[in-house]
Amino acid sequence: MGGTNTDMGLVSENGTIIQRRSIPTNAYTELEPYVRDMMREINAMVEEQAASDGEAPLLEGIGIGAPNGNFYTGCVDNAPNLTIKGVLDFGKEIHKYLPVPVVLSNDANAAAYGEYVYGGAKGMKHFIMFTLGTGVGSGIVVDGKLVHGSTGGAGELGHNILIPHGRKCSCGREGCLETYTSARGIVQTYCELKGVPVTSDITSKMIGELAHQGDPVALKTWETVADQLGLAMANSVTFSAPEAIFLMGGPAQVGEPLLKPLRAAFEKYLLNIYAGSCQIRMSELRTNEVAILGAAALIKMPKE
Amino acid sequence: MGGTNTDMGLVSENGTIIQRRSIPTNAYTELEPYVRDMMREINAMVEEQAASDGEAPLLEGIGIGAPNGNFYTGCVDNAPNLTIKGVLDFGKEIHKYLPVPVVLSNDANAAAYGEYVYGGAKGMKHFIMFTLGTGVGSGIVVDGKLVHGSTGGAGELGHNILIPHGRKCSCGREGCLETYTSARGIVQTYCELKGVPVTSDITSKMIGELAHQGDPVALKTWETVADQLGLAMANSVTFSAPEAIFLMGGPAQVGEPLLKPLRAAFEKYLLNIYAGSCQIRMSELRTNEVAILGAAALIKMPKE
Secondary structure, three states: OOOOEEEEEEEOOOOOEEEEEEEEHHHOOOHHHHHHHHHHHHHHHHHHHHHHHOOOOOOOOEEEEEOOEEOOOOEEEOOOOOOOOOEEEHHHHHOOOOOOOEEEEEHHHHHHHHHHHHOOOOOOOOEEEEEEOOOEEEEEEEOOEEOOOOOOOOOOHHHOEOOOOOOEOOOOOEOEOHHHHOHHHHHHHHHHHHOOOOOOOOOHHHHHHHHHOOOHHHHHHHHHHHHHHHHHHHHHHHHHOOOEEEEEOHHHHHOHHHHHHHHHHHHHHOOHHHOOOOEEEEOOOOOOOHHHHHHHHHOOOOOO | OOOOEEEEEEEOOOOOEEEEEEEEHHHOOOHHHHHHHHHHHHHHHHHHHHHHHOOOOOOOOEEEEEOOEEOOOOEEEOOOOOOOOOEEEHHHHHOOOOOOOEEEEEHHHHHHHHHHHHOOOOOOOOEEEEEEOOOEEEEEEEOOEEOOOOOOOOOOHHHOEOOOOOOEOOOOOEOEOHHHHOHHHHHHHHHHHHOOOOOOOOOHHHHHHHHHOOOHHHHHHHHHHHHHHHHHHHHHHHHHOOOEEEEEOHHHHHOHHHHHHHHHHHHHHOOHHHOOOOEEEEOOOOOOOHHHHHHHHHOOOOOO
16 A cells, blocks of 8 residues: 555465556545455456456455554554545454455565565564665564564664754654655755755656766765665664665665665674674565565464 | 673572672683682572572572673673683583573673563563663563574664764774763763863763752763763664663663653654653663673573
8 A cells, every 4th residue: 555556466375466456545535435446456356366267266364565554453543645544444444345364564564574475585583674765664573573563663764863963854853764765865865966956857766877877976876875774774783683684665776886885884884793694685576566465475474 | 790790699580689699700711710610609609598498499590691692602702891702602611510501691681681570671572771881782672572683692772873973982883872871971971071081080970970969061961961862762762662761770870860851852853653652761670680680581581
């Protein structure tokens, strides 16, 4: 569930998306019609798959990754980027249509769990996922379990204050990691280095292309971002000593202009007792599949 | 096990220290004679208790909190502050004398677990402990379990880089929390604010007394420390969303000159989604008991 679209998929036991559909989240202002249309699409996927297989697929459950998703309550809590306002109880609404388990979590947490169940973090007991995009999200796995914390909202490393009294953040505070390493933060750094006003005509993708063409300002931008992200990653290691830190999202796709200085910065900032113990890895899930696979993975979480 | 002394205690089921002894750690350069003398003291405590009770106490196990203690291997790994060098396999050495379980962990992790088993964190599933002293240590409990991470060395928040390119740290890096909120860091801040060279004639305890007398530089020192520690604590909440953060150690004993501005700084730096969800609490264990109770608590850890 994103602010613009809601992507849905039928995921098989082995992690293949066998059907997918989408509805525009921002066409809704109430939960009831939104879930009604969501269930219509789910039924359509199930019927299409039944027609193709000759028998109806059994639904193990419905997993949902959503902004401000709270694992404990199963509700989306007042997500500022959604047109549907308030506390949204998905389980209650979905159970009017289908009697299957519903598991909901924050979207970045779901992405991390997707990596654990279907991606490169299989078998790892301790890892951290950073997702770079409009914002910066994170998901943390400790002892093989997603960390939800006492509130259900743990794992918000994008709002770790990296630089005290730094850039103004949308959360109302200053210096959050997100203000430097989100797509917007990267564009701001590029414009500052270039000495031009910050503009929405430039995207982080364009800065990536410029870097691959050898543009010195673009290269310097990624080095700066790498230094900031590398520091944040090294700091996160002092918490849970993960065996790997995964990276995903649009800006991370730039590749070596980010990854090479990122590895160097991470090593420079890492406390010596952790030297060599933690790899930086790219997510092994496809960018266009991670939301669905992450949501599906939530269903695989052991019950307490 | 500290760099100067090794404090030992016989702890009863309910968390009372019924016997205690001490040997000077820094009188030893080899593990064998150190453990031999340690076992001699343990036997003496057991015998003394047996004489007093009329029957010998049953030893459930031996817990050890030590610098650079590794929970997984049961070894102390090259602790720079110890006169006994190298990788120290306590279990192997102790089992020459006594066939009981030996559990070893980092001293701050042990302190956190002591708070969980015997102190103010009883029944909490998520909390973080910061210990202020010569250094700054931490211990983290997630889902009721001490976080050891993939290496056994998780929970080193004293080496979170708080201020990029800040004060030089003994770890070789710059800007670690420890350089600002350890006893030495606090003295440095006081001297800087006072405009005098940093001296070992001043202690954090003296700065505490000055603050209680209303000395403006001392008060400003604690406000500065509170701002730095409050930021670090708020950042740690984005990781595991604990229900409480505990504070212990000498400098924390100053009380309100630190705690009042600390609560304000914590609130100021806390991401809004966590507002009101996490308390700052003082450890409920006595300063002179925490090392022994923390070590003893390790024996109470559920086996995997």
